[in-house]
Every structure is written in C-alpha cells, then in structure tokens.
Amino acid sequence: MKSAKNPEPTPARAADATSAAPASPARTGAGASDAAPLRELARAPLGSLSASKWRLGNGLTAVIMPDPSATSVSYTTWFRVGSRDEDEAAGQTGLAHLFEHLMFTQTRGQPVGAFDQAIEAMGGNSNAMTYYDFTAYLDSVPPGALARVAALEADRMLNLALDRGQVATERDVVIEERLGSVEDSVDGSLDELLYKQAFRKHPYRWPVIGWMKDIKAVTEAKAIAFYRRFYRPDNAVVVIAGKVDEAAALEVLVRSYGGLTAPAGAEPARAVAEPEHAPRREVRAALTRPVPADRLVIGYPAPGLAEADRAAYELANEMLLGGPSSRLYRRLVVQTEMASSARGDVPPTRDPGLYAIWIQMAKGHAAGEADALVREEIRALVRGSFTAAELDKAKIRLETAFWRELGSSHGKADLLGQFEIACGDFRRLFGRADEIHRVTAADVQGIANRYLSGPRSVVVASPPGASAAAPGKSSARSAGRARPAQARGQSRENRRS
Amino acid sequence: MATVTTSTGGSAGATTDRLPAVVRSSGPAGSLLMVEPNHAIPLVHVVVAARGGYATDPHKHDGLTNLAAQLARRGAGKRARAQIDAALDELGATLEVDTDPDSVRFVGHVLARNLDPFLAILADIVVRPQLDPGEMARTVREIAAQIDESRNDDQALCARFFVRNLYGDHPYGRPAEGTRASLEALTASEVAAHFQRLFVGRNLVFAATGDVEPADLEARLGRAFAGLREGVAEKPAPLRTPVPVRGWRIQLVDKPDRQQAQIMFGHAGPPATDPDFVALQVGLSAFGGHGMTSTLMDEVRTKRGLAYGAYLSLAERRGAGAVAGWVFSSNDKVVATLKLVLKLYLSFMEKGLDATRVAASRTFVAGSYASEMDVPEHRLDARLSAEMAGLPPDFVDTFPERVRAVTPRQVNAAISKHVRARDLAISMVATAATMKKLLLAAKIKESSIDVVGFESQ
Numbered sequence: 001m002k003s004a005k006n007p008e009p010t011p012a013r014a015a016d017a018t019s020a021a022p023a024s025p026a027r028t029g030a031g032a033s034d035a036a037p038l039r040e041l042a043r044a045p046l047g048s049l050s051a052s053k054w055r056l057g058n059g060l061t062a063v064i065m066p067d068p069s070a071t072s073v074s075y076t077t078w079f080r081v082g083s084r085d086e087d088e089a090a091g092q093t094g095l096a097h098l099f100e101h102l103m104f105t106q107t108r109g110q111p112v113g114a115f116d117q118a119i120e121a122m123g124g125n126s127n128a129m130t131y132y133d134f135t136a137y138l139d140s141v142p143p144g145a146l147a148r149v150a151a152l153e154a155d156r157m158l159n160l161a162l163d164r165g166q167v168a169t170e171r172d173v174v175i176e177e178r179l180g181s182v183e184d185s186v187d188g189s190l191d192e193l194l195y196k197q198a199f200r201k202h203p204y205r206w207p208v209i210g211w212m213k214d215i216k217a218v219t220e221a222k223a224i225a226f227y228r229r230f231y232r233p234d235n236a237v238v239v240i241a242g243k244v245d246e247a248a249a250l251e252v253l254v255r256s257y258g259g260l261t262a263p264a265g266a267e268p269a270r271a272v273a274e275p276e277h278a279p280r281r282e283v284r285a286a287l288t289r290p291v292p293a294d295r296l297v298i299g300y301p302a303p304g305l306a307e308a309d310r311a312a313y314e315l316a317n318e319m320l321l322g323g324p325s326s327r328l329y330r331r332l333v334v335q336t337e338m339a340s341s342a343r344g345d346v347p348p349t350r351d352p353g354l355y356a357i358w359i360q361m362a363k364g365h366a367a368g369e370a371d372a373l374v375r376e377e378i379r380a381l382v383r384g385s386f387t388a389a390e391l392d393k394a395k396i397r398l399e400t401a402f403w404r405e406l407g408s409s410h411g412k413a414d415l416l417g418q419f420e421i422a423c424g425d426f427r428r429l430f431g432r433a434d435e436i437h438r439v440t441a442a443d444v445q446g447i448a449n450r451y452l453s454g455p456r457s458v459v460v461a462s463p464p465g466a467s468a469a470a471p472g473k474s475s476a477r478s479a480g481r482a483r484p485a486q487a488r489g490q491s492r493e494n495r496r497s
Numbered sequence: 498m499a500t501v502t503t504s505t506g507g508s509a510g511a512t513t514d515r516l517p518a519v520v521r522s523s524g525p526a527g528s529l530l531m532v533e534p535n536h537a538i539p540l541v542h543v544v545v546a547a548r549g550g551y552a553t554d555p556h557k558h559d560g561l562t563n564l565a566a567q568l569a570r571r572g573a574g575k576r577a578r579a580q581i582d583a584a585l586d587e588l589g590a591t592l593e594v595d596t597d598p599d600s601v602r603f604v605g606h607v608l609a610r611n612l613d614p615f616l617a618i619l620a621d622i623v624v625r626p627q628l629d630p631g632e633m634a635r636t637v638r639e640i641a642a643q644i645d646e647s648r649n650d651d652q653a654l655c656a657r658f659f660v661r662n663l664y665g666d667h668p669y670g671r672p673a674e675g676t677r678a679s680l681e682a683l684t685a686s687e688v689a690a691h692f693q694r695l696f697v698g699r700n701l702v703f704a705a706t707g708d709v710e711p712a713d714l715e716a717r718l719g720r721a722f723a724g725l726r727e728g729v730a731e732k733p734a735p736l737r738t739p740v741p742v743r744g745w746r747i748q749l750v751d752k753p754d755r756q757q758a759q760i761m762f763g764h765a766g767p768p769a770t771d772p773d774f775v776a777l778q779v780g781l782s783a784f785g786g787h788g789m790t791s792t793l794m795d796e797v798r799t800k801r802g803l804a805y806g807a808y809l810s811l812a813e814r815r816g817a818g819a820v821a822g823w824v825f826s827s828n829d830k831v832v833a834t835l836k837l838v839l840k841l842y843l844s845f846m847e848k849g850l851d852a853t854r855v856a857a858s859r860t861f862v863a864g865s866y867a868s869e870m871d872v873p874e875h876r877l878d879a880r881l882s883a884e885m886a887g888l889p890p891d892f893v894d895t896f897p898e899r900v901r902a903v904t905p906r907q908v909n910a911a912i913s914k915h916v917r918a919r920d921l922a923i924s925m926v927a928t929a930a931t932m933k934k935l936l937l938a939a940k941i942k943e944s945s946i947d948v949v950g951f952e953s954q
Contacts, residue, residue: 047537047538047539048536048537049537067537069517069535069536069537070871071515071516071517071867071868071870071871072867072868072870072871074871104789113790113795113799116788116789116790117790120788120789120790120857120860120861120865121857121860121861122864123860123861123863123864123865123866123867123868124864124865124868125787125788125789125865125868126789140865140868140871141868142864142867142868143867168802169799169800169801169802170802171802172802172803173798173802173804173805175827176757176802176803176804176805176825176826176827176830177805179756179757179827180651180757180759180805180825183756183757184651184755184756184757185650185651186649187649242871289754290752290753290754290951291648291649292645292646292648292649292952293645295649322586323582323585323586323591324582324585324586325579325582325583325585325586326586330579330582333639334578334579334582337635337638337639337642339642340639340642340643340645340646341643341646360646360649362638362642362645363642363645389587392587393583393586393587393589396587396588396589396608397586397589399589399608400540400589400590400591400606400607400608403538403539403540403608404540404606406538407538407540407872407873407874408871408872409871410871410872411872
C-alpha cells in the first residue's frame with residue numbers, strides 16, 4: 001500500500017483516468033496544514049460524553065464525539081447532496097446514489113480497488129448510504145488507523161477519477177440493486193408508489209435509487225458534472241465517534257483536509273425545493289404482487305426532523321404503533337388478529353416528509369378492515385381520547401430508543417450526521433430527550449389535528465396475485481425506492497449478517 | 498456468590514484488540530452469569546439463554562422450542578399477555594424471543610433505573626409461565642401468520658428453503674418457527690414439558706451489559722429469581738453429521754414474476770470447536786467474507802457487475818454449521834453468475850490460497866473484529882454464542898490472536914478438508930417456468946433440479 005497520508009498518482013492508472021479526471025489542479029493539494037485556520041463552533045455534553053463542532057478555513061465542518069469505552073472509530077463523511085438535488089425533468093434521477101458506488105473506484109492518486117484494499121488492510125470496513133438529503137460514507141476502523149482513513153477520505157473528496165468502463169459496471173450493479181430492492185420487493189414497490197402519489201412537485205417524489213430508465217441512461221459526463229458540483233469541502237461534514245482523542249483527531253483533520261480548496265463560489269449552486277406538505281388530498285392506488293394476503297401502506301403528512309412539531313409527532317406514532325401495548329398494534333395484531341404486523345415510520349427528512357403506516361394482513365382479512373381501524377384510532381387522537389399514562393409510556397419508550405441508538409460508535413456518528421445535516425446543529429440531537437419530555441397531551445392532539453385529520457392520506461395496497469409487469473421488464477407501477485427497512489437510504493452493501 | 502473469572506482478552510502489545518472486561522460468576526440456581534459493565538449510557542441489555550435451541554425439537558415437532566418461549570412471554574405470574582405488554586411498555590423496556598439451533602433466549606433492553614421491575618417480569622416468565630392453552634392457540638395462529646408474511650422477502654424465503662435443502666432431516670434443517678401444520682399438531686402439555694425442561698437454573702446463562710455492576714446484578718437476580726429450580730443441565734445429544742449432499746442439488750423455489758433469482762449455495766462445515774475452525778474462517782473470508790475485496794465480490798460485482806453482492810460465510814455452531822453462500826442476479830445473468838460462482842468455489846477448493854492472501858485475510862478478520870465488537874450487545878451476543886457452541890470462555894476475547902496465529906498451511910489444510918465444492922445444496926427463489934429452461938440449457942452438470950412452490954414449507 002502507498003502512503004495514505006500523501007497519496008501520489010499511480011502512472012498506470014492515471015493514464016486510464018485522464019479523460020475523466022477533474023481539470024482544476026486546485027482541487028488536489030492535500031497536506032498543507034498551515035492553510036487551514038480552525039474554529040470551534042459548538043460543544044455540548046451528553047451524559048458522561050461530549051461532542052464538539054469545528055470548521056476549517058476551506059469550509060469543511062467536523063463533529064467529534066470521543067467515547068473511551070468504544071473499541072473502534074466510526075469515521076463518516078456526509079455530503080449535503082441527495083436525491084433532492086437531482087433533476088428529474090432532465091432524466092438524471094439516481095445520480096446521487098450512483099456515487100455511493102463510484103466513490104469506491106479510483107482517484108488520481110489511488111488505482112482501482114486501492115481504497116477498499118487500504119481500508120481492509122487497516123482491519124476496517126467501509127460502506128455508504130444515500131438519502132433524499134445527503135450522501136454519507138461510513139468507515140469503521142481500529143483506533144490506530146485514524147490518520148490513514150482521513151487521508152483516503154480527503155483524497156477522494158476532490159480527486160475521484162472516473163472512466164467509462166467503471167461507470168458502466170457500477171450502473172449495472174445499481175440496476176441489480178434496484179431489481180432486488182424494488183421490482184422484486186413488494187415493500188419497495190409500494191413505497192415507491194406511495195411517494196410518487198403523495199408528492200406533486202417536491203423531489204421526495206422520486207426514489208433515492210432513481211427511476212430505472214434514468215439509471216440505464218447515465219453517462220460518465222453526467223456523473224463527472226455532478227461530482228464537481230457537489231463534492232467539495234464546504235459541502236461536507238466529517239463526523240468522528242468512538243475511541244478517539246479530540247486533539248489528535250483535529251490535528252489529523254487539519255493535516256489531511258487543510259490543503260483542499262473549495263471551488264469558487266460559496267456553496268454548490270442548487271435548485272431550492274419548496275417544502276410540500278404532502279399529500280394534499282385523499283389518494284388510493286394498488287398494485288398486485290405475489291403476497292400471501294393484502295399488504296398496505298398508508299401515508300400521512302409529517303414534519304421534517306428540525307421542525308417544532310417533530311417530538312409530538314413521534315410520540316403520536318409511538319402511541320399508535322410503538323410497542324405491543326400501543327393502541328393500534330394491539331387492535332390489529334393482538335385483539336382482532338387481522339394483521340400479522342403493523343408499524344409506523346416517521347422519516348428523518350429535512351423538509352416535511354411522509355409518515356408511513358405499514359400493515360401486513362393475515363389471510364382471510366382485507367386491507368379495508370385495517371384501514372378503517374387506523375382511521376378510528378387517529379380520530380381518537382384528534383379528539384384527545386387518550387390517557388396521560390399512554391403518553392408517559394410513549395415518552396419512556398422513545399427515551400430507551402434514543403439511548404439504544406447511541407449505543408455504538410456507528411450509532412453516534414449516524415445520528416450526529418443526520419442532525420447536523422437536517423437541523424444544521426448536532427446539539428438538537430442532545431436536546432431530543434428534553435423536547436420529548438416537554439410534550440403535552442394538547443401538543444399530541446394538536447399535531448393529530450394538523451397532520452392526520454381530514455382527507456390527506458395516500459393508501460397503497462397490494463392484494464395477492466401476479467404482478468402487472470412481465471418478468472424482465474420494468475414498469476412505472478413497479479418502480480420504487482428502497483424497501484422500508486432501508487427507507488433511510490440505499491446502502492452500498494445490503495448484506496445479511 | 499464468588500466471582501469465577503474476569504476475562505479481558507488481548508495479549509500485551511495488542512492493546513487495540515482488547516475488549517472490555519466481562520465478569521463470569523454463578524447466577525441463580527446454578528446458572529452461569531456473565532456481566533460487562535458499561536456506564537456510557539443509562540441502559541441495561543439483559544439476556545436469559547437456555548442451552549438447546551430448535552435442534553432439540555423432537556422429530557415432527559418443528560417449532561416446539563420457539564413456541565414454548567413465545568407462549569411464556571404471553572402470560573406469566575399473575576399477568577396475562579396484555580398486562581405483560583403494558584407493564585414492559587410502561588418501563589420503556591423491550592423483551593423478545595430469539596431462537597437459534599443451539600439456544601433459545603429472552604432478550605431485553607431496559608433503562609437502568611427500571612431494572613428491578615423488569616427483572617421481576619422476566620422472572621415471572623422464566624419461573625412462573627402460565628402456558629395457557631387458549632393463549633397457545635392464539636400464539637400458533639400468530640406465528641403461522643408471521644411465516645406467511647416472511648414469504649414477502651425473497652432473501653428470507655431462500656434461506657428458509659436452503660437450510661432444509663442442505664441439512665435434510667438433520668436437526669439443523671428444521672425451521673426455527675416450525676410450520677403451520679407442525680405447530681397445530683403440538684399439545685399444551687408437550688409445550689409445557691419442553692419449557693420446564695429447558696428453563697431450569699443449571700441449563701441457563703444469564704448475561705447483561707450496560708449501566709450495572711456485576712455484584713449488584715448478581716444480587717438483584719438472586720432476589721428476582723429466587724423460585725428458579727436448579728434442575729439439570731440439558732445434556733446436548735451428540736449432533737449427528739448431516740448426510741452429505743451429492744453433486745450440485747438445485748432446488749427451484751417457484752415464485753411468480755421474479756425478475757431476479759435469489760441464490761444460496763453451500764454445505765455443512767465443521768463444528769465451532771473443530772481445531773480447523775478459525776483457519777477455515779480465515780480462508781473463507783478471503784473467498785467471500787464481508788470485505789469488498791473478497792474473491793467473490795471482486796469477480797462477481799466489481800469486475801463484471803453481475804450482481805449487487807456475493808458472499809460466503811461459516812456459521813459458528815455446536816454442530817456442523819453451514820458454509821453458506823449468497824448471491825442474487827437478474828434472470829438474464831443468473832446462468833453466468835451461477836457458473837462463475839461455482840467455478841470460483843471449485844478453484845478455491847483445489848488451489849487454496851497463497852501466503853499473501855492468507856496474510857491479508859488474517860489482517861482483515863482480526864482487525865475488523867474491533868468494529869464488529871464495538872457494540873456492547875454484539876460482544877455479549879458473541880460471548881453467549883461461543884458459550885452455547887461449547888467454545889472456551891476466552892474465545893471472543895482472544896479471537897484476534899487466534900486469527901493472527903493461523904498459518905497458510907493450516908488455512909489450506911482446512912480448505913482441503915472442509916470445503917465441498919462438488920457437493921452443494923443450491924436453492925434459488927425464482928420463477929420456475931423461466932429459470933428451469935435457462936438452467937437446463939446451460940448444462941451446469943447439476944445432479945438434480947427439483948421445483949417446489951414458495952408456499953410449500
């Protein structure tokens with residue numbers, strides 16, 4: 001392995017990549033630590049731990065959360081670019097997600113495969129995920145490998161070198177990914193149709209993985225233009241959590257990223273999506289899949305992660321579907337046995353998103369039965385027909401979930417990154433417990449009135465049967481975003497344990 | 498009670514490998530207790546595990562172990578199911594049943610301040626289950642509905658059929674949750690007898706990690722589980738060696754309208770206690786482990802774009818754990834993918850690995866262990882699984898050292914002895930009308946192709 005601290009071009013591969021490499025030499029220089037003033041922007045405690053936020057002179061943001069009890073370091077790089085930044089009209093959906101794959105190919109200094117080889121030689125592993133609002137690259141490495149992983153990440157932030165063959169190969173891999181997670185997945189298909197029906201204009205209407213026709217039409221020229229526009233230090237946040245020393249981490253960051261120069265202009269130019277509180281009307285849609293019994297998803301308008309209503313909304317979901325004694329789960333699965341499972345997802349979107357209630361009917365029961373029960377229980381929330389004990393139960397369940405998610409270095413980095421991207425301040429994460437604690441019954445009733453009442457839902461159901469689309473062909477009806485288990489983003493690796 | 502051992506793996510000079518200490522001591526009624534204190538967050542993760550998982554299900558009683566534990570969770574002490582659900586939710590706690598071939602576990606999370614009332618509920622479930630026949634009928638219907646639902650997921654569906662294709666009538670070939678027919682045939686007295694046999698002190702391991710000290714937890718458990726019978730430890734019947742598959746036995750699980758095929762392939766491997774086990778893990782990791790540079794991933798995905806991923810792993814079991822590969826590919830690429838995977842696995846078996854590849858795999862497997870073990874619950878789970886598989890108490894803590902000590906000669910000897918690339922169970926979830934023609938035309942030299950409906954098991 002070459003020195004990762006100062007990557008140098010490898011002539012054999014550089015020749016392959018010349019035609020596609022970014023032109024500006026200003027994008028390349030790593031290692032000039034004296035060019036990077038460092039400012040501390042924020043610091044906050046969480047129990048016995050704390051996190052701090054910093055900014056380098058080139059605009060790169062860093063969040064660091066040491067945890068002496070950890071055994072590894074989670075080193076994550078978040079770019080403020082997701083499927084929301086794509087142009088559907090130009091047939092360019094799926095580009096953000098494609099980079100989840102392309103970023104592991106080669107740079108001007110590192111040949112094909114060198115990134116993965118270097119990470120694994122450290123005893124680390126790497127992954128990535130794409131969401132509507134961000135793309136994140138996730139490395140988990142032993143504590144001694146911090147400097148090496150930082151150098152690798154700094155290198156690919158500006159020096160990616162694409163060629164036509166790699167773009168074609170990764171496009172084929174994404175096609176396979178989409179076939180598995182959407183076309184052959186009932187939940188993927190339902191999810192895609194749900195968002196498409198709910199949103200009229202906002203970019204959340206198209207799937208993170210992209211429409212199949214757009215994936216097939218991608219070219220290296222489109223990919224390079226996208227990379228140059230969005231991959232830059234002032235559009236990125238590095239989040240480090242785990243067994244790491246803050247001062248040492250800062251030194252490594254300055255040394256690795258300090259010499260990177262952001263392209264001219266304060267921020268990447270992008271279209272501003274007007275927030276859309278979708279759906280605005282009642283919509284019903286269906287598709288047919290080989291399911292044992294009706295499967296359905298019901299979508300309602302939901303606040304974004306940073307909005308003031310968020311805590312009360314999450315509590316409402318918890319009261320409906322958060323645990324075996326929650327009112328809707330108990331009625332659907334335990335008392336009536338009409339469903340084998342029921343759950344609710346409130347997605348961590350930056351803009352207003354879509355609350356999804358997923359229900360699998362038991363054989364002999366139809367989707368309409370569950371739909372009616374859902375409406376009934378939502379009306380009860382709107383009326384305020386719930387007890388203080390129910391609200392307390394929902395609060396304590398969310399408190400447990402909050403701490404569980406923070407149980408690993410990866411969990412810490414993941415949440416810090418999400419909050420920093422969606423809210424602009426990681427400290428909102430640390431304030432979640434208090435926000436949840438302060439919610440009153442009137443707050444829950446209020447959000448039920450604002451978001452869940454009236455004819456503003458999308459119901460998408462799949463009765464048992466054969467698909468409308470013939471095998472081997474994609475269709476608009478069967479195209480979709482990730483299955484709900486992956487709804488937070490497409491993962492580069494969707495592997496079984 | 499006196500503490501037995503404190504295990505803090507890693508040798509001098511390998512400090513980055515060192516995992517937090519776990520304290521092993523005697524638990525209630527002759528049980529084993531393992532505790533790893535971790536005060537970073539105010540939660541406690543608690544597990545009660547009984548030795549003997551679904552491999553102890555009697556012949557034609559598939560799903561008995563899982564049903565017994567599920568039923569206990571649904572009524573215990575003076576609480577009916579709804580009351581247990583409400584009491585746990587009021588504590589902000591979770592409590593699930595997890596059944597594998599070698600153990601059945603109650604797995605819970607609770608805020609540290611609510612640990613005592615949580616343990617009281619858990620003790621009711623373990624010591625005083627109601628095992629009510631009426632609730633049993635309802636639980637059977639619920640599990641059967643969940644089995645139906647699991648058919649929505651082609652990957653899970655493939656795994657369900659694959660284990661039976663691989664193991665046949667061997668206990669590891671049974672579905673953990675049983676089948677609708679096997680569950681409906683069980684009686685309440687059979688379920689009760691099975692539960693009472695497994696959940697006795699000498700057959701249990703209590704394990705916890707989180708915001709609690711070992712001595713404190715030991716005392717709390719002693720109070721909560723005062724009524725636990727000592728009983729006798731489940732004497733694990735020697736697991737017979739599975740009848741080997743002969744040739745490439747393809748099973749097509751027919752599901753309508755598939756645009757891809759989910760493919761699992763593999764054979765029985767050695768028990769976790771086999772002297773070759775770690776060396777084989779190092780070898781198999783180079784071939785199909787969880788890194789992006791494995792042979793399978795490189796050849797199938799990176800070079801050819803044939804599939805989103807291709808993997809192979811070895812299960813850590815008391816008996817012959819599966820060596821199982823997994824790949825999924827669109828219909829027009831299935832034949833090329835399958836042929837390539839089989840060719841690569843044959844070559845791996847015949848040629849083994851050179852010293853460079855072994856060294857790289859050792860580094861990766863040993864080093865990435867720190868990441869895998871970063872989550873306290875994962876460490877606890879790994880320690881419990883090692884205990885259930887009959888491995889030494891320090892196996893998890895010393896795993897990186899064991900990996901680094903493996904030589905290329907040992908790796909290649911393990912590959913030569915345990916890899917069976919000419920005798921594979923292959924299960925594919927696909928649309929049979931399309932796929933069978935493709936497979937026959939491709940002349941893969943399979944020993945057989947059987948077609949079964951996706952709702953048939």
